[in-house]
Amino acid sequence: MSHALPEAEPGARPAKAALSEGKKAERRLGLLLCAPAVLVMAAVAGWPIIYSLWLSLQRYDLKFPDKQEFVGLDNYVTVLSSPYWWNAMWITIVITVVSVAIELVLGMALALIMHRTLVGRGIVRTSTLIPYGIVTVVAAFSWRYAWTPNTGYLAETIAGGEPVLTQKVPAVLAVILAEIWKTTPFMALLLMAGLALVPDDLLKAAAVDGASAWQRFTRVMVPVMKPAILVALLFRTLDAFRIFDNLFVLTGGSQGTSSVSMITYNNLIKGLNLGIGSTMSVLIFIAVAIIAFIFIKLFGTAAPGTDRGGRR
Amino acid sequence: MAEIVLDKVSKQYPDGAVAVRDVDIEIADGEFIILVGPSGCGKSTTLNMIAGLEDITSGELRIGGERVNERAPKDRDIAMVFQSYALYPHMTVKENMAFPLRLAKVDNATVEKKVRDAAEILDLTQHLDRKPANLSGGQRQRVAMGRAIVRSPKAFLMDEPLSNLDAKLRVQMRTSVSRLQKQLGTTTVYVTHDQTEAMTLGDRVVVMRGGAVQQIGAPQHLYEHPANLFVAGFIGSPSMNFVPAGLEDAVLRSPLGDIPLTDRVRGLLAGGDVPREVIVGLRPEHFEDARLVDDAVRAHGVTFTSHVDVLESMGSDKYAYFSLSGEQATSAELAELAADAGSADVPGEGVSLVTRLSAVSTATEGEQAEIWFDADKVQLFDPKNGRNLTYSGN
Numbered sequence: 079m080s081h082a083l084p085e086a087e088p089g090a091r092p093a094k095a096a097l098s099e100g101k102k103a104e105r106r107l108g109l110l111l112c113a114p115a116v117l118v119m120a121a122v123a124g125w126p127i128i129y130s131l132w133l134s135l136q137r138y139d140l141k142f143p144d145k146q147e148f149v150g151l152d153n154y155v156t157v158l159s160s161p162y163w164w165n166a167m168w169i170t171i172v173i174t175v176v177s178v179a180i181e182l183v184l185g186m187a188l189a190l191i192m193h194r195t196l197v198g199r200g201i202v203r204t205s206t207l208i209p210y211g212i213v214t215v216v217a218a219f220s221w222r223y224a225w226t227p228n229t230g231y232l233a234e235t236i237a238g239g240e241p242v243l244t245q246k247v248p249a250v251l252a253v254i255l256a257e258i259w260k261t262t263p264f265m266a267l268l269l270m271a272g273l274a275l276v277p278d279d280l281l282k283a284a285a286v287d288g289a290s291a292w293q294r295f296t297r298v299m300v301p302v303m304k305p306a307i308l309v310a311l312l313f314r315t316l317d318a319f320r321i322f323d324n325l326f327v328l329t330g331g332s333q334g335t336s337s338v339s340m341i342t343y344n345n346l347i348k349g350l351n352l353g354i355g356s357t358m359s360v361l362i363f364i365a366v367a368i369i370a371f372i373f374i375k376l377f378g379t380a381a382p383g384t385d386r387g388g389r390r
Numbered sequence: 391m392a393e394i395v396l397d398k399v400s401k402q403y404p405d406g407a408v409a410v411r412d413v414d415i416e417i418a419d420g421e422f423i424i425l426v427g428p429s430g431c432g433k434s435t436t437l438n439m440i441a442g443l444e445d446i447t448s449g450e451l452r453i454g455g456e457r458v459n460e461r462a463p464k465d466r467d468i469a470m471v472f473q474s475y476a477l478y479p480h481m482t483v484k485e486n487m488a489f490p491l492r493l494a495k496v497d498n499a500t501v502e503k504k505v506r507d508a509a510e511i512l513d514l515t516q517h518l519d520r521k522p523a524n525l526s527g528g529q530r531q532r533v534a535m536g537r538a539i540v541r542s543p544k545a546f547l548m549d550e551p552l553s554n555l556d557a558k559l560r561v562q563m564r565t566s567v568s569r570l571q572k573q574l575g576t577t578t579v580y581v582t583h584d585q586t587e588a589m590t591l592g593d594r595v596v597v598m599r600g601g602a603v604q605q606i607g608a609p610q611h612l613y614e615h616p617a618n619l620f621v622a623g624f625i626g627s628p629s630m631n632f633v634p635a636g637l638e639d640a641v642l643r644s645p646l647g648d649i650p651l652t653d654r655v656r657g658l659l660a661g662g663d664v665p666r667e668v669i670v671g672l673r674p675e676h677f678e679d680a681r682l683v684d685d686a687v688r689a690h691g692v693t694f695t696s697h698v699d700v701l702e703s704m705g706s707d708k709y710a711y712f713s714l715s716g717e718q719a720t721s722a723e724l725a726e727l728a729a730d731a732g733s734a735d736v737p738g739e740g741v742s743l744v745t746r747l748s749a750v751s752t753a754t755e756g757e758q759a760e761i762w763f764d765a766d767k768v769q770l771f772d773p774k775n776g777r778n779l780t781y782s783g784n
Binding site: 277279280282283284285286287288289290293297298301302304 | 441442443462463464468469470472473474476478479480489490493494537547
């Protein structure tokens with residue numbers, strides 16, 4: 079059999095060339111069919127990105143429109159040497175890391191419960207998803223009222239009447255809590271899809287092989303559903319990094335609790351400083367790109383739908 | 391190694407459905423026993439109960455003399471091979487096979503040695519560093535076997551381990567499973583729905599139907615002395631022919647003609663409560679082309695002439711198919727067998743008959759042929775409860 083292979087090859091070559099002729103036409107058709115979507119994307123996503131890159135290289139403050147001029151990377155120097163920016167960056171990183179880590183643990187627990195539930199499955203799943211279904215701003219307001227001294231139930235019980243949202247560390251914790259409450263169901267939903275990919279036989283085999291429940295979880299379930307876990311983490315990390323609404327409602331960015339999205343908003347929209355604001359949004363764009371790069375290249379996260387056929 | 395005893399073991403689900411009813415099986419140390427039956431007969435449930443993957447509702451399960459009903463699978467010291475192989479996709483072949491040993495906290499040197507030994511036996515040495523996704527079906531199957539044998543467990547449980555292989559490989563693997571079991575001498579319980587596997591592999595075969603054991607015995611015994619219609623129809627390929635007949639005096643009136651009762655048959659029927667309507671069972675190999683039978687032998691049997699529907703030449707034999715006029719034999723057992731074989735809705739009229747003739751037979755498709763069969767080989771069944779009226783026990 080092995081010596082038959084080289085013989086087959088010269089015969090296969092012309093067939094390959096003929097095939098690529100057809101492939102070319104197919105590719106041309108494919109490009110043509112994609113073109114309208116690409117044009118729309120270029121108009122609504124590509125152009126704003128390029129425009130904000132362009133703006134970030136200019137001194138452009140709407141309060142002083144006459145002083146617009148090209149300043150190269152000056153804006154980047156200004157932003158990257160500003161303590162406000164770095165404070166916002168750290169706040170964002172802390173909120174992202176802490177909330178995603180806790181969400182992963184809670185989400186996994188919820189997913190296991192939803193996966194295992196036999197009675198009232200629909201009710202359990204629906205009720206778990208309620209927080210995710212509530213508009214973030216509405217939920218944030220209810221948290222704000224709850225933490226308000228004298229009237230809020232959380233302020234009176236847990237905080238003992240202290241104004242939690244007006245101190246930096248407690249305020250950040252309150253924001254993290256609101257984030258976790260809100261998006262854990264999303265995490266659970268993604269993880270549950272991953273759990274469904276673990277064949278029952280695999281867990282039975284592990285049980286017979288001598289694995290305890292915890293060993294079955296850590297040595298079989300988690301490795302097998304690793305692609306789903308990474309996708310869930312990637313989605314949530316990118317999402318958490320752009321945190322805005324909870325912060326906007328709960329603290330308004332006071333006491334140095336602004337996230338990078340918050341100070342970008344303050345500079346760009348409130349401050350009307352298009353140059354600095356655009357610089358910040360480009361920096362956020364770069365940070366998000368780095369996170370995605372780390373997940374996909376270093377951890378081998380497969381984007382949904384591109385899962386390699388080889389792994390089972 | 392140990393013997394396994396199922397003592398009146400039953401399984402009832404919370405919704406009231408009974409999957410397994412009062413199963414009594416004593417499996418000797420080192421024995422290779424097969425659980426066989428159509429799908430839904432409770433064979434896999436029985437196996438899962440032995441493994442500890444399903445709870446036992448009532449009855450007792452003893453492995454090596456100890457009651458293990460309440461023990462978790464990991465504390466029963468058994469190994470299982472699944473139909474899907476259930477290999478861990480994120481581990482290499484080596485890690486897969488080492489997994490049970492690692493969980494048992496065996497030291498590295500021993501793990502290494504045991505995995506090497508098992509890989510050698512199963513011819514997997516050059517694949518040790520590959521992932522299951524890169525292996526062929528047969529190789530995966532061997533890895534699954536390897537994972538079972540590295541531990542030297544008390545017993546092997548196999549749940550249709552060869553069903554996912556293609557036909558040719560299945561026959562090959564069948565012999566290697568059999569050889570491996572003899573070599574290791576480990577008690578093995580093997581579940582299959584394939585009667586050929588059951589006949590060829592097992593020391594003893596347990597035929598199950600609807601959660602109950604129908605008959606337990608050596609393959610040859612089940613073939614020659616089926617306890618009832620179900621076992622008779624399930625064991626053997628092509629399966630036994632069933633023809634309805636009326637019992638009058640000492641003669642069976644059937645579509646095949648009048649069959650005289652021989653002394654052996656009469657002796658077995660005597661004393662029993664014999665209904666007037668019976669089902670006659672005849673194995674295909676008990677037929678022969680009448681022209682090839684000499685007169686002395688011919689006198690022991692019955693001859694009939696019929697139209698050959700289909701003739702299949704297998705080289706060593708010829709299979710001739712007939713359809714005779716008259717009513718088909720009907721019973722609950724036969725209906726279930728037909729449903730399992732998927733032949734329940736194959737249109738057909740009258741009594742169909744499969745006969746195995748010598749290769750030298752001159753029977754031709756589409757023409758009349760004179761066929762003889764041995765009247766002493768008939769088995770009679772009660773159509774109401776399927777009992778073999780001519781069952782001679784051991």
